Amino acid sequence: MNSHKSFHLFNYAFFIVLSLLCLLPIVHVLAESFSSNSAVTSGMVDLWPVDFTLDSYRYVLSKPELYRAFGISVERLAAGTLINLVLCVMIAYPLSKEVKSFRARTFFAWFFVFTMLFNGGLIPSYMVVRYTGLLDSIGALTLSNAVNVFFVVLMLNFFRGLPKELEEAAFVDGAGHWTTLWRIYVPLSTPSIATIALFSMVFHWNSWFDGLIFMNSPDHYPLASYLQTVVNVSLQQLMEQGDLNNLVEVSDRTARAAQILVTTAPILVAYPFLQRYFVKGIVLGSVKG
Amino acid sequence: MKRRKSKAILSVLIGLPLVLSACGGNQEESAGNTPSSASASQGGEEGSPSPSGTAQADPFGKYDPAVSITAARPVGKPSEGDANNPYNRLFQQELGIKVAYDWTAPNNSYDQKLSVSMASGELPDLFWVNANQLAQLVEAGQVEDLSAVYDKYASPLTKKIMTEAANQLDSAKFDGKLYALPYTSSPYDQSQFMWIRTDWLKKLNLPEPKTMADVLQLSDAFTHNDPDGNGKNDTYGLAINKNLTTAFYTVITGLMNGYHAYPDIWIKDSSGKLAYGSIQPEVKQALAELQKLYQSGQIDKEFGVQDESKVIGSIDKFGILFGSLYAPVSGMNAVKDQHQDMDWQAYPVPSIDDDPAKVQTTLGVQSYYVVKKGYAHPEALIKLMNTHLEYDFGDGERADQYREKLKALSGGNEFVVDDNDAVVGGEPPTKNYDEYVAINQALQSNDPSKLGPSMKAPYDQVSAYLKGDTENLGLNWAFAKIFGPQSAESVEGHYLDQQLFIPDAFYGAPTPTMRDKMAALNKMEVETFTKIIMGAASADEFDKFVEDWKKLGGEQITKEVNDWAASR
Missing domain, CATH: 3.40.190.10 (Periplasmic binding protein-like II)
Structure with a gap:
């Protein structure tokens, strides 16, 4: 009894500390974004705003670049997630069959797993995008990440967990693989599809590096790449240009804080709505697999 | 065997654009670009010397018919990546050089993007590099030797600015040959x-x-x-x-x-x-x-x-x-x-x-401008630089004309020195010091009318601080400590006088x-x-x-x- 109690105590303490570790940085950034720049620079802001002001939000939201980048991110998210999902389902279905009914299954399984372990690296990826003519287009961001093998494995395990009798019954009634997949399997797989959708959305929203490399102008950057360029400024380059006004802007941490929050807010908001599927989906896939 | 395989992969890769270009309007454009830039870079490898056409070397001579130059540059604010901003339009109007950007990238990721571009052999005609990249490009023979065109086309002002501070132009020379123009900035401002x-x-x-x-x-x-x-x-x-x-x-x-x-x-x-x-x-x-x-x-x-x-x-x-x-x-x-x-x-x-x-x-040069080997008009870079430095720092009829034209091109906005929108840039090492001198003369005579537009803002800030205004105190104070009387620039003046660098x-x-x-x-x-x-x-x-x-x-x-x- 006593040891049970102390375990609970320890457990609560541990998780409270853990969640504070995750939460405090966000609260700090939040406080910074609502404070005056001079208070932030002189290190007076911890978890509560000092000299409360909305100036930095006014400044950040007045930038047309932000809206443009936001639009591109939404486009990427919509197209990218859809492509991910469709391809994932269509690859997972045949791979979930047994070798008996799909003779080349082992080969194809390894074909996909191989890409999980090895990839060509930056330059070859760039060349592929370059020579497929996708450079500087939304296709570079969506098609170059069209299949995520991790998602496929997750989906595949889920499909295997579904009762085989369903499929057999469908075949008896004259359905082919195509119908079985879309009319039986997919409707039954909403938990794992939601999970993968969430993974995929977060991935597309957060990835920034491909935007920098594949897009030819900052005008075409998705939000995450744009944010990276705003938050990570090079003092060296500004020094070189000797522009004093730019230097002043660099020390403007409030605007950066506001920018971080504005860009992460949408995905933070989407999270809770999808989270219940998320947990269920992963567990279902793994246990029954 | 191996070779045949790679050939097969290649042919698939080459075939893909045809298939994929049907996927969307945007992609068609970039696919269309591929053959032309590929053939241009092939020309570069052969290393044909540039036919510089005009025998007469006018630093500000206009190309007729106009030539085009593709470029890449790092950008800070959006207007810097605009090939059609007033500065670049002035180049087209006055020099017959049409600037187009192959790509631009924000300051902090430019180097990465350029490395990818270099590794894949897709270089624009004119671009910025750092010292390391310059050495690599020179070693690989991918950039044009500018020695001859520099001697022939650089204006007296350009030559003065490039060589005013120690070693700036020399740092772009390899085996006595000039391969780049430095983006000059002040080594003095960053001293101690x-x-x-x-x-x-x-x-x-x-x-x-x-x-x-x-x-x-x-x-x-x-x-x-x-x-x-x-x-x-x-x-x-x-x-x-x-x-x-x-x-x-x-x-x-x-x-x-x-x-x-x-x-x-x-x-x-x-x-x-x-x-x-x-x-x-x-x-x-x-x-x-x-x-x-x-x-x-x-x-x-x-x-x-x-x-x-x-x-x-x-x-x-x-x-x-x-x-x-x-x-x-x-x-x-x-x-x-x-x-x-x-x-x-x-x-x-x-x-x-x-x-x-x-x-x-330190050297006071972080970046250099280079011209891709095989570009037909390497002197275009020199002319661009001449013109840019002329309207920014020249005095005389031509500089005034350029400024007037820039003002007209930008819809009547006051011309401001060094706002970094042009495809090339650079400044004299004593730019800020010269401004300090001018600002303090104006402060003494209480007459800011002679100050250029770029000095107007610091002048206002300094004089507001000296008058005791409390609005925007921190910033005004900062500028007064840099440009005012008894300021960091006056210390720089002392260093310059006594040659203490x-x-x-x-x-x-x-x-x-x-x-x-x-x-x-x-x-x-x-x-x-x-x-x-x-x-x-x-x-x-x-x-x-x-x-x-x-x-x-x-x-x-x-x-x-x-x-x-x-x-x-």
Whole structure:
């Protein structure tokens, strides 16, 4: 009894500390974004705003670049997630069959797993995008990440967990693989599809590096790449240009804080709505697999 | 067998664009670009010398018919990536050079993007590179030799600006041939200034420091005599940060210069050979002094974990800092807003003995402009630079005409020097100093009418501060401390007058061993210096550091640097 109690105590303490570790940085950034720049620079802001002001939000939201980048991110998210999902389902279905009914299954399984372990690296990826003519287009961001093998494995395990009798019954009634997949399997797989959708959305929203490399102008950057360029400024380059006004802007941490929050807010908001599927989906896939 | 396979893959790759270009309008365009740029780069490999057409060398001559040039550049604000901004339109109108950007990238990711571009062999006609990339491109023969076109086309003003500060143009030469134009900026502004908390001076009734000994006394007084008058022992003499020598403000470099030590740059030793500044005996002396300061509480015990912005954030607790001329706009302006009594002033770095202290400068060039090998009009770069420098810094009829035209092109906006929108850039090393002189003349005569538009804003800020306006106090104060009377620029004037600059004697691209070992050596340097300052090691540890430095690649680097010097 006593040891049970102390375990609970320890457990609560541990998780409270853990969640504070995750939460405090966000609260700090939040406080910074609502404070005056001079208070932030002189290190007076911890978890509560000092000299409360909305100036930095006014400044950040007045930038047309932000809206443009936001639009591109939404486009990427919509197209990218859809492509991910469709391809994932269509690859997972045949791979979930047994070798008996799909003779080349082992080969194809390894074909996909191989890409999980090895990839060509930056330059070859760039060349592929370059020579497929996708450079500087939304296709570079969506098609170059069209299949995520991790998602496929997750989906595949889920499909295997579904009762085989369903499929057999469908075949008896004259359905082919195509119908079985879309009319039986997919409707039954909403938990794992939601999970993968969430993974995929977060991935597309957060990835920034491909935007920098594949897009030819900052005008075409998705939000995450744009944010990276705003938050990570090079003092060296500004020094070189000797522009004093730019230097002043660099020390403007409030605007950066506001920018971080504005860009992460949408995905933070989407999270809770999808989270219940998320947990269920992963567990279902793994246990029954 | 292998070859056949790669051929098969290639043909698939080549076939793909045809399939995929049907997928969307946007992609068609970039697919369409492929053949033309590929053939252009092939032409480059053959290395056909440029037919420079016109025999007559007019630095501002117009191409007829117009030529086009593709470019790549880093951008800060959106207008910089606009190929159709007024500056680039002026180039088209006056020079017949049509600029188009193949790609642009934000300042901080430009290098990455260019590396990918270089590795895949997709170079634009005109682009920015850093010293390292320049050396690689020259070695690979991918950039045009500009020696002849520079001699022929560079305007007198361009030649003056390129060669005014030490070594700037020379740093773009390899085996005597010029392969790039440097983006010139001021090495002087980034040299070492000593900033002193003057309101504390007044409060403690102390004289302005003249020698390093005075400064050390001052530091002691600022630490122990409660200059902020709050009855607590919470102030420090000297502000330094964990990076010691590589940051821009709150560095130990200025203090070292007072001891005639020059960390992180290459200097000529007594035998005329190049030697690394960080391993000279003078450094040990300065470190021993810093150790004393630390022990008597004149340096914040936590400096080892604080970067420069952190230190600047609490700069109201410190009395002395060394660093660049830009210190007041680095965040001190914000602290000033919170602590309005605080006041700082720049002084020349004082000396520990009778020899005047000299301050070290870096090259003042971070980027270079290069022209891709095989581009038909390499002189276009020179002409662009001529024109850009002319309207920014020229005086005379042509410069005035250009400015008028720029004003018309930008819809009547006042022309502003150096706003970095043109495809090329650069400035004279004394640009800010010249502005300081002009601003102070205007302040004295109370007549700002002669000032150019770019000086108008600093003038207003300085005079607002001098008049005692409290709105925007921090920023006005910062500009007054840089451009006003008795400011950092007046110290720079003193340095220029007395020629108190020590330029870095090595200005080539990093040598092979430097590329491999320098980062580790620098790390070792910071660690050793920090240990000595914090008293974790005695000053004699420095001798061991020198030995280690030589053993771990320093000797080889010194040899390479001297070989480089001999080859020039």
